[in-house]
Amino acid sequence: MTSIAPHRDSTLTRSIRVQPLTCTIGAELVDVDLGQVARDDALFAELRALLLEYKVLFVRDQDISRAEHVALAERFGPLEDHPVAGSDPDHPGLVRIYKDLDSPPEHFENAYHCDATWRQNPPMGCVLRCVETPPVGGDTIWVNMAEAYRRLPDGIKERIGGLRARHSIEASFGAAMPIDERHDLARRFPDAEHPVVRTHPETGEQILFVNSFTTHLVNYHTPENVRFGADYAPGAAELLHYLMRQASIPEYQVRWRWTKNSFAIWDNRSTQHYAVQDYWPAVRKMERAGIIGDATF
Incomplete structure (x- = not known):
């Protein structure tokens, strides 16, 4: 890593196996249970340090409940709702981003953006889960x-x-x-x-x-x-x-191919992302917990 490695807390003992995905951003976490991370102070501290280091973390095969998804995100801070996108009625702050045959993909996500910078205090970060993904397409790109x-x-x-x-x-x-x-x-x-x-x-x-x-x-x-x-x-x-x-410069990017129950956790303060909308009329369903951030000045 070229930018963030000096900031990593070397006092932490790494128990989460990490596979960096590019030279500048992104890592996949292996053999980790995000439900357990939500309950374990030491594991969460390690995850948070890794997030500062790699800026976006990816985990596959996480068959956890919506409550555990929310609990993990709330370890970072309170969650925010979205004034346009709908939330899960049982879990306020868990925003449903469902693109199916009844809701063609709007062209909001397929631009490089940092979530909700139209807020005075943009989100600190997000925890995003793939509920359903197309057989091919629908990747997301993150940028350092x-x-x-x-x-x-x-x-x-x-x-x-x-x-x-x-x-x-x-x-x-x-x-x-x-x-x-x-x-x-x-x-x-x-x-x-x-x-x-x-x-x-x-x-x-x-x-x-x-x-x-x-x-x-x-x-x-x-x-x-x-x-x-x-x-x-x-x-x-x-x-x-x-x-x-x-x-849009590839040297600053990582591209993630979604599978069902894969997660992305990103630092919204230091990244942008782009959801590739190349899959219509296939279905893509995601659930995102956005964490309230702080002022930028």
């Missing part, structure tokens, strides 16, 4: 955005160091809604503002923190940046698009 920032040219890092950006649910989930519903969604969830470069609260890493929920830079139009109007429009948008495209 700390590595994406680390490898930016120095001149770009200087330009974006103090910049902030706006993130919107109205312009994403709300776009297909009738205008009254869209405006109501915006009133309930006003656009959030976050730094373009976020500092991870646990590892101290610098993270490139713009994604498909990001609409524009809010403090770019200054004498230092703008000589003529074209420096701002389209200059600011071109800079933002350049930064957003960093998530």
